[in-house]
Amino acid sequence: MQLRRLWNQVLYWLSPEGLRSGFMLSALLWINAIGTVYGYYWYGGQIEDTLVSHPIWHVLMVPDSPTASLFFTAAIWWLYKEPERRLSSPGVRWFRSFIEAFAVVTSVKYGIWAVSIIAMGAAQGGGLSWQDYMLSGSHLGMAVEALLYVRFFRIGMGPLAAVAVWTLFNDYADYAYIIYPYLPLELDDDVGTVQTFTVYLSIVSLLITWLASKRTGKSRV
Template sequence: MGEKGLLSPFMLKSLFWINALGTVYGYYWYWGQLQEVWDTKPAWMVLLVPDSPTASLFFTLAIGWLWLAPERRLSNPNTLIIRSFVEVFAVVTSFKYGIWAVAMIFGGQAQGDILNWQHYMLVASHLGMAAEALLYARFFRVRPGTLAAVAFWTLYNDLADYRFGIYPYLPNVLDDDLTVIQAFTMLLSVTGLCLAWWICGRRKRSK
């Protein structure tokens, strides 16, 4: 799809509401784990639990900005920095968790987990997250400071997930593969950060 199609009001409005509704459902899906972490862990860890819905929340905000302020009609430098952080965070985490969730579902199936319709719904929605991140990254801008901040968040999140046991629920058959899963998760973080720098930064370098 060309740039005009991706930036059309219909497409931006559709993606905004699809991601907004997906974010609400995602937090609902994580509700049990959020309550468990709140009851058994330090309160600050709750922020690190809902990975995919937080990614889609930031993508919703990034798409909303494209829809409402396509030419970046914002003169406040602080606002531009916040917008850049939102956009880079959206690209990195949407790509990362879109691929991660699909890999975990089919990794579980490969070891004997039985898939149902909900699994396939999650596969479709998470592949959509990764695809939209790659498609829209070209319209976002990366700054060294915001990329560093997103890198800190994502990599610390990875370390905290597996050190404190707050990673998303996995199929039981994958419980003995946590070392490999952590390495794979961190590799996805680094890959997402490199993609954000390359795709988002290409717009700035082309000026």
Template sequence: MSISFFWSRAFLTNRFMLWLLFWCNLVGTIYGYKWYGDQIEYTIAHNLIWQVIFVPDSPTASLFFTISVLFLLYPPKTPALTGFSYLMESLAVVTSVKYGIWAVSIIFAGAAQGDHLVWQDWMLVASHLIMAVEALLFVRFFRFGAFMLIPAAAWTFFNDIVDYTFGVYPWLPDELQDHLLGVEYFTIGLTAFSVLLAWLFLRLAKRKTI
């Protein structure tokens, strides 16, 4: 058996694998929202209530992917649900790539500035790398087109604006507090990169080269 079988359509889209992905991502999403619990409570107490939706970035990205996998298991039957599934897929790819790379980068940037990494950090590195990889692997199985990258990009850029305008960005290691402006620029640039990468993988998928 060739190693390429493990990223083939036959392997990745069989119902057992899709259900496994669905439950793993759902559990990860729930855990992620619990992880952000303290910051969510702080935001509710000190910020406008509508801003709280922009606090748990990675769990929301994972939620988009979880919903997208569910639509692979149960394809939508109506135009409204089909449009909604396209939106979820585009958001899943852009945000999973963006926050997957972002979290890993911030963890290692903090370590480079003197932060001591613990086992939870390595768990976060592994889980967020998986987020990015699975999103790019599944681009070819999703049905959204390049047009749907526009609302996905708009949402993600707006998330960045809210995060750094109102201070609801994910809490950073203490060692990075003096580099907040650099983190902001990196975050916005990473959004653009993630949208571009999603578009590129869509083009490659149409040519059946991935």
């Protein structure tokens, strides 16, 4: 009986009503906001190194995961504060759609990327610390929440195309200018493989977002 009640609770929180409830949205706002701050702190050393040895604009492409969670936080905040866009101007609707598209694409991409890279390093003999488990759980959560909430977003083709340009250019910049996230030591000789995996993951994440927006019937801005 207790298991059935627990299962019903899980089903409710995964339902549209549960996902759009004030409690769930406010909880996600705080979780993602705190995770974003911690993520930028985590990238602090690489940001400092980039500022010393690279043009300043390269810094924009260094903290990938916290930037993804920052945009997802903004998307959830907008959904919490203004669930409907009937009164929004076309420009505001386009900007909101860009934020939502960016949030979904990058959350799925970097959520899967981080877990995969940690697993690849471990498969080549690297040990797993508590931080690796923490990072794997939090990044997997990024991908899952994006896939759960994409049904509530209106992702237009224009904003999604803009996100595609940014995402693929980010991949190019990471490996052309050597500003990709620090990898496990075991993968130092596999940078080319990681680069190929990253680009394909970007394309898959863009396709998933496009298909999800078409499936929910909310692809128009």
